[in-house]
Amino acid sequence: MTALLPGVATLGVLGGGQLGRMFVHAAQALGYRCVVLDPDAVSPAGAVAEKHVKTDYLDHFGLAQLARDCDAITTEFENVPALALETLAGMRVVAPSGAAVAVCQDRAVEKAHFEAAGVPCAPHAVITNEIELAAIDPALLPGILKTSRMGYDGKGQMRVATAAELAAAWDDLKRVPCVLEQLLPLKAELSVLVARGADGQLVNFPVQQNLHRGGILAVTEVPARAVPAEVRQQAVAAARQVAEALNYVGVLCIEFFWLDDGRLVVNEMAPRPHNSGHWTMNGADVSQFELQVRTLAGLPLSEPRQHSASVMLNLLGDLWFSDEGGPTPPAWDRVLGLPGTHLHLYGKADARHGRKMGHLNITAATPEAAHQVAVQAAAILGLPTDF
Ligand code: ATP
Ligand code: MG
Numbered sequence: 001m002t003a004l005l006p007g008v009a010t011l012g013v014l015g016g017g018q019l020g021r022m023f024v025h026a027a028q029a030l031g032y033r034c035v036v037l038d039p040d041a042v043s044p045a046g047a048v049a050e051k052h053v054k055t056d057y058l059d060h061f062g063l064a065q066l067a068r069d070c071d072a073i074t075t076e077f078e079n080v081p082a083l084a085l086e087t088l089a090g091m092r093v094v095a096p097s098g099a100a101v102a103v104c105q106d107r108a109v110e111k112a113h114f115e116a117a118g119v120p121c122a123p124h125a126v127i128t129n130e131i132e133l134a135a136i137d138p139a140l141l142p143g144i145l146k147t148s149r150m151g152y153d154g155k156g157q158m159r160v161a162t163a164a165e166l167a168a169a170w171d172d173l174k175r176v177p178c179v180l181e182q183l184l185p186l187k188a189e190l191s192v193l194v195a196r197g198a199d200g201q202l203v204n205f206p207v208q209q210n211l212h213r214g215g216i217l218a219v220t221e222v223p224a225r226a227v228p229a230e231v232r233q234q235a236v237a238a239a240r241q242v243a244e245a246l247n248y249v250g251v252l253c254i255e256f257f258w259l260d261d262g263r264l265v266v267n268e269m270a271p272r273p274h275n276s277g278h279w280t281m282n283g284a285d286v287s288q289f290e291l292q293v294r295t296l297a298g299l300p301l302s303e304p305r306q307h308s309a310s311v312m313l314n315l316l317g318d319l320w321f322s323d324e325g326g327p328t329p330p331a332w333d334r335v336l337g338l339p340g341t342h343l344h345l346y347g348k349a350d351a352r353h354g355r356k357m358g359h360l361n362i363t364a365a366t367p368e369a370a371h372q373v374a375v376q377a378a379a380i381l382g383l384p385t386d387f
Helices: 018-030 062-070 082-089 098-105 107-116 130-132 163-172 229-248 286-299 367-381
Strands: 011-013 033-037 051-053 072-075 124-127 145-146 159-161 178-182 184-195 201-202 208-213 215-224 248-261 264-270 309-316 340-347 356-364
Touching: 011 018, 011 062, 011 286, 018 033, 033 062, 033 163, 033 309, 062 082, 072 082, 072 286, 082 248, 098 107, 098 264, 107 178, 107 264, 124 130, 124 286, 145 163, 159 163, 184 229, 184 286, 201 229, 201 340, 208 356, 215 367, 229 248, 248 286, 309 367, 356 367
Parallel strands: 011 033, 011 072, 033 051
Antiparallel strands: 124 178, 145 159, 145 178, 184 201, 184 208, 184 248, 208 215, 215 309, 248 264, 309 356, 340 356
């Protein structure tokens, strides 16, 4: 593919959320024009792009408009109909492919892909009917029942301890196709971001250590201080293997569980930049979003270099509310008085509980210093400081 040059080409993105917004910012910094397709009249990415096409993702006219305006098109979420990407692929450069996104859209298919790539995942079984439900291996209990499709931030998941609870949970999930995963004892959660170009060039960021609260990412630390080099190498090798096996083009995030017994298993993957990679905006010389732009435009990928120890704190809408009520914006001025703090807000007008409003990156010369400032920032914001 010949490169789509900055200052000349226009790049499009399906989806107007915060990931789309940060993609647009990175693309514009390089000199590209951007078009966002999102059905919502107001969206974080639509507000900053040169153009916002406000139609449904499968709308014929919307997709035609996007293809007319753009030289290349990507997506910012995996639940975008793979069909939309396939339709566009007939007209324009599209990355990642609809086929790769389709794998990530379905947990059962995704797990089969991991196994085929030789990367172990959690013991699991697929449940699509009564017979499969009845045949569940009791060794998978206690487990987590997850809908195969459309899950995010822990939604569409139920913990089950017995066969009876499993049957009731499957009823609650409306008997849609599900995957039952054994509940594993986690020492820590890790993720690895890779970027792969159409020419096969593959680069990766260092291993990220992630803390979730209530099924939502809360804190990412890089380097993953507590994780031995050997486990980190294993995670990077597995992530690269998964991307190669998919013949993937774009930015891909692979999430791992590091288990109490020291084993590493893959959890899931996202065919796009990921919340756990937001630290790269300030802690590395090239961000995950710039690499997304480079993969899409067919530019050479630069091997990312982490120049600062980094911590990322997710900022949910809960921070806007206190016992006295709300919404009231948090004391950003105090937080930004701490050394190495970088605030990113997504331009969402209404703060709501559990809604991702922004993130705070903390950079420092050492992991210990970054951690210490992150704890201070968390205390100011009223976030838990036990990380
Ligand atoms: P997202 O897309 O936001 O990353 P998700 O809704 O797709 O999340 P998962 O990543 O599958 O959900 O699970 C959310 C969290 O639940 C995990 O990060 C982990 O903390 C916990 N979890 C999931 N599966 C297991 C498991 N098999 N054993 C132990 N904990 C688990
Ligand atoms: Mg996850």
